[in-house]
Amino acid sequence: MPTTAPTGHPQPTGPAWTAEALDLLRLVRQLAAAELASRVQQFESEATFPRELLKTLGRAGLLGLPYPQQYGGGGQPYEVYLTVLETLAQHWLGVAQSVNIHVLSCYGLAAFGSEEQRAAWLPDMLGGELLGANCISEAEAGSDISALRTTATLHEDHYVVNGVKSWVSHAGAADYYNVFCRTGSDGVRGLSLLLAPADTPGLRPQTPERKMGVRSSPTAQIVLDGAEITQDRRIGRPGKGFxxxxxxxxxxxxxxxxxxxxxxxxxxxxxxxxxxxxxxxxxxxxxxxxxxxxxxxxxxxxxxxxxxxxxxxxxxxxxxxxxxxxxxxxxxxxxxxxxxxxxxxxxxxxxxxxxxxxxxxxxxxxxxxxxxxxxxxxxxxxxxxxx
CATH class of the missing domain: 1.20.140.10 (Butyryl-CoA Dehydrogenase, subunit A, domain 3)
Incomplete structure (x- = not known):
């Protein structure tokens, strides 16, 4: 009768699979077997977030795989990154989900940030020293992003943000939050993205949801009550949020x-x-x-x-x-x-x-x-x- 996590996975082939990529996959399989399989049951049953384990994966280069090497990323194609995610999920879905959430949290800055912003923040994000989260959904705005109601009003050199975000993965555990908010009234063209540090006054994670599964990854509302986010933390031009x-x-x-x-x-x-x-x-x-x-x-x-x-x-x-x-x-x-x-x-x-x-x-x-x-x-x- 099986007692440990399985390791089945076909050997990948194709142009994406360079010697470096195959070595990476072998490392991931070893890490997953050694660090994930023996811990998943305890962390899931206790609803404990494995923050130190994610730092270990970050230092192994797994939290920035699809991003440029010049900022500390792995420079790998998405095919390789997704195969890494699949391998992690075979042993612990919660950890694979956290890697996916964090990698997504780096996207806005990597793709739309200024060179100054990327140089200042992206290396620690891609190295896993900082953990990220995305604040998109709201109670009345899930897949319909045009219905977002969280507002950001510009006052001199900072935005004052008010609203409530729902279903935020890593809520309360993240070091920064991508806050999608309304800086204008023109439908989806009025949406912008602000990169908020977790210690921003007025940014308050709420009690985690009690979920059916993936309990090791916290999910909660984020209340933004007069949260002040400096203008230099807007990613891209106003209206680029959509x-x-x-x-x-x-x-x-x-x-x-x-x-x-x-x-x-x-x-x-x-x-x-x-x-x-x-x-x-x-x-x-x-x-x-x-x-x-x-x-x-x-x-x-x-x-x-x-x-x-x-x-x-x-x-x-x-x-x-x-x-x-x-x-x-x-x-x-x-x-x-x-x-x-x-x-x-x-x-x-x-x-x-x-x-x-x-x-x-x-x-x-x-x-x-x-x-x-x-x-x-x-x-x-x-x-x-x-x-």
Whole structure:
């Protein structure tokens, strides 16, 4: 009967996989096996955020992989970065999610910041010494970013920000927050991005939400009550917030798809190992078609999800329009993770429903992936609009 996190992952091939990238992946696999697998159960059950572990991953170069080397990033294509995320998610989804959240928090500054801003802040962000978060959603503005109500009013050299942000991952643990807010009244053209330090007066994280899964990663509201953020912390010109957010959504959906593939692979590997050792009627249950065919379908779905993700990643790396491809990957991979983790519970039977095995946790975690970075209904809207 399996007792440890699985490590199944096909060896990647293609132009992105230089000797340096393959060495990186070997390092990630070693780190994940040594640092993640043995800690996940305790941290998830206690809802404890693994901040020191993320610093370790940062010092190993994993928190800035898709960003330029001149600022301390890894200079790796998205295909490599997403494969790293998948590997981490096989061992601990919460950590993979935190890496994804932090990498996204660096995007606005890396893509739209001035050279002075990048030189001042980006190295510590990409090195993992500073941990980031994005404040986009609000109670009445989830996927409809044009409905954001948080306001930023310019007074001399600083903005006064008022509003409430919802579903902020890393709330209370982050060292800085990307605050998407309204600096003008002209619809999406009135949205801007401010980079706020965590110790900004008037920026107050609230009590963390009590979640079904991924409990090691705190999620909470952020109240901005007269928070003063200096004008030099505006990223890009006023009104660039919508464009930055759209770039975040594409990248975020790819990251969630990678996490979903990793989670599904973990569930598949665990179910297969269990089915090989569990005896019924004098033979392992994998030999019965009822189980063997179920595992065959799971394996096919995981392979299909990974292929769809790699296609989207390669389009992204090639500079092609990839919003629909990212939405397809997120939709299919997260639906696959939900289906495969549920089927893994079924393979284990009653054992799959108890906390002695990770399958019940994986099933709870998979549901989150269908909701964040745009629900899967929103992904269908994106895809249908592209047709």
């Amino acid at each position: 464009l930055i957010a759209m770039g975040l959504f594409d990248r975020g959906r790819l990251g969630i798809a990678a996490c979903a593939v990793g989670l599904a692979q973990a569930a598949l590997d665990y179910a297969v190992a269990y089915a090989k050792t569990r005896q019924q009627f004098g033979k392992p249950i994998i030999s019965f078609q009822g189980i063997g065919f179920l595992l065959a379908d799971m394996a096919t779905q995981v392979s299909a999800a990974r292929t769809l993700l790699l296609d989207a990643a390669r389009r992204f790396d090639a500079g092609q329009q990839s919003s629909a491809a990212a939405a397809k990957a997120k939709l299919f991979a997260t639906d696959t993770a939900m289906r495969v983790t549920t089927d893994a519970v079924q393979v284990l039977g009653g054992y799959g429903y108890v906390t002695d095995h990770p399958t019940e946790r994986w099933m709870r975690e998979a549901k989150l992936l269908q909701l964040i970075e745009g629900t899967n209904q929103i992904q269908r809207l994106v895809i249908s609009s592209s047709l």
